[in-house]
Amino acid sequence: MNLTGREVVLGVTGGIAAYKSAEIVSRLRHLGAHVHVIMTKNATEFVSPLTFRTLSANPVVTDTFAAPEYWNVEHVALAKLAEVFVVAPATANILAKMAAGIADDMLSTTLLATKAPILVAPAMNTGMWTAPATRENIRILRERGVRMIGPDSGMLACGDEGAGRMSEPEAIVEEIGRILTGGKDYAGKRVLVTAGATRERLDPVRFLTNDSSGKMGFAIAQAARDRGADVTVVYGSVSVPLPEGVRLIPVESATDLMDTMMKKCPDQDVIIQAAAVADYRPEIRESEKIKKKGGDRLVLSLVQNPDVARAVGEIRKPGQTLVGFAAETEHLYDNARRKLDSKNLDMIVANDVTLPGAGFNTDTNIAALITRDGTEELPIQTKRKLADRILDEIIRLRKKDQSASD
Numbered sequence: 500m501n502l503t504g505r506e507v508v509l510g511v512t513g514g515i516a517a518y519k520s521a522e523i524v525s526r527l528r529h530l531g532a533h534v535h536v537i538m539t540k541n542a543t544e545f546v547s548p549l550t551f552r553t554l555s556a557n558p559v560v561t562d563t564f565a566a567p568e569y570w571n572v573e574h575v576a577l578a579k580l581a582e583v584f585v586v587a588p589a590t591a592n593i594l595a596k597m598a599a600g601i602a603d604d605m606l607s608t609t610l611l612a613t614k615a616p617i618l619v620a621p622a623m624n625t626g627m628w629t630a631p632a633t634r635e636n637i638r639i640l641r642e643r644g645v646r647m648i649g650p651d652s653g654m655l656a657c658g659d660e661g662a663g664r665m666s667e668p669e670a671i672v673e674e675i676g677r678i679l680t681g682g683k684d685y686a687g688k689r690v691l692v693t694a695g696a697t698r699e700r701l702d703p704v705r706f707l708t709n710d711s712s713g714k715m716g717f718a719i720a721q722a723a724r725d726r727g728a729d730v731t732v733v734y735g736s737v738s739v740p741l742p743e744g745v746r747l748i749p750v751e752s753a754t755d756l757m758d759t760m761m762k763k764c765p766d767q768d769v770i771i772q773a774a775a776v777a778d779y780r781p782e783i784r785e786s787e788k789i790k791k792k793g794g795d796r797l798v799l800s801l802v803q804n805p806d807v808a809r810a811v812g813e814i815r816k817p818g819q820t821l822v823g824f825a826a827e828t829e830h831l832y833d834n835a836r837r838k839l840d841s842k843n844l845d846m847i848v849a850n851d852v853t854l855p856g857a858g859f860n861t862d863t864n865i866a867a868l869i870t871r872d873g874t875e876e877l878p879i880q881t882k883r884k885l886a887d888r889i890l891d892e893i894i895r896l897r898k899k900d901q902s903a904s905d
């Protein structure tokens with residue numbers, strides 16, 4: 500990524516994650532960007548302005564009443580100069596001020612005045628992040644086109660565990676780069692993603708399912724959307740909020756998924772199957788609730804479900820790119836490579852779900868990308884970051900395909 504001469508304004512607010520913003524500045528500078536830092540008064544309690552001044556090689560603005568370091572009224576000057584305006588970390592307080600249009604210090608004033616795209620990286624205690632007021636502020640800001648990255652989940656400085664950690668500087672810088680460079684490498688592409696778990700009904704109130712939360716599939720859908728794709732998400736049972744700005748098709752069982760995929764797949768460019776599909780379903784789906792019968796044992800008879808990915812592979816159209824997932828607990832690479840061939844896929848994202856930080860219902864994943872060109876083992880990373888990596892790899896495969904058919 501080359502950001503030579505691009506103007507980035509970084510607002511730093513008062514949270515413990517403020518120290519991580521120093522890395523954002525140095526990474527941006529490394530890529531050639533000009534960085535201008537505005538700190539709130541509280542932020543200066545966590546990190547000295549000198550740190551940011553040294554790293555950015557620019558004056559650091561801390562409040563409206565200091566002698567102006569810029570040629571113009573500062574808040575207007577920086578608001579106009581910004582090609583992208585980043586707030587990292589963004590506390591609940593600055594989000595509330597932005598939503599309400601409050602301008603009572605240099606940062607909030609400049610934010611109100613800017614016309615540049617705004618990216619916020621929230622960081623706060625889980626209770627504050629989930630508070631109704633914050634939820635509402637986030638909704639308002641999203642509606643106005645403010646972009647969000649994170650927060651990630653994990654151990655927080657206050658000792659609580661949950662959502663609230665600021666995204667990693669590397670991910671924030673990548674997102675800044677995407678905003679600045681347009682980042683729309685999927686414009687005009689139709690991408691279909693499957694996500695979540697299927698439910699195989701036993702009776703009107705019971706079903707067989709699995710631990711899939713939908714997080715990985717949704718992260719891919721959001722990344723593809725942000726990169727300009729026209730995205731369709733076919734999702735089963737999920738435990739996380741649905742992505743916005745995509746076409747959503749709910750399904751319940753593997754058979755429903757099959758029907759939907761047979762209809763929707765032919766006109767897609769890229770199909771990514773992250774859903775955890777049940778291999779078996781109850782042979783009989785009772786129309787009434789199953790009652791306790793005599794004896795201490797109930798035997799369920801299961802029959803095999805169709806393999807949706809294989810069926811999609813059989814009807815693939817020229818120019819389509821097909822990606823599957825393989826969640827394994829043993830012989831990861833052998834099993835995944837076998838699935839690459841048997842399902843006629845271009846890539847398998849293989850992960851060992853027994854590793855901590857990988858697999859179902861986590862915010863991170865440890866995966867390997869398996870293609871016919873080889874295997875690339877990736878380090879532990881957020882699902883969003885992995886999603887972008889998968890999309891990068893798909894672009895590479897498509898370019899290769901294209902040049903082979905030219």
Ligand code: CTP
Pocket residue numbers: 753772773774775776777778804805806807808809822823824825826827838842
């Ligand atoms: N898949 C599918 N239909 C199924 C089972 C799996 O479409 N009935 C898809 C999944 O969405 C995933 C890929 O196939 O993209 C691999 O899923 P996985 O459960 O790992 O593999 P299986 O083919 O079920 O093989 P096994 O159960 O033997 O590991």
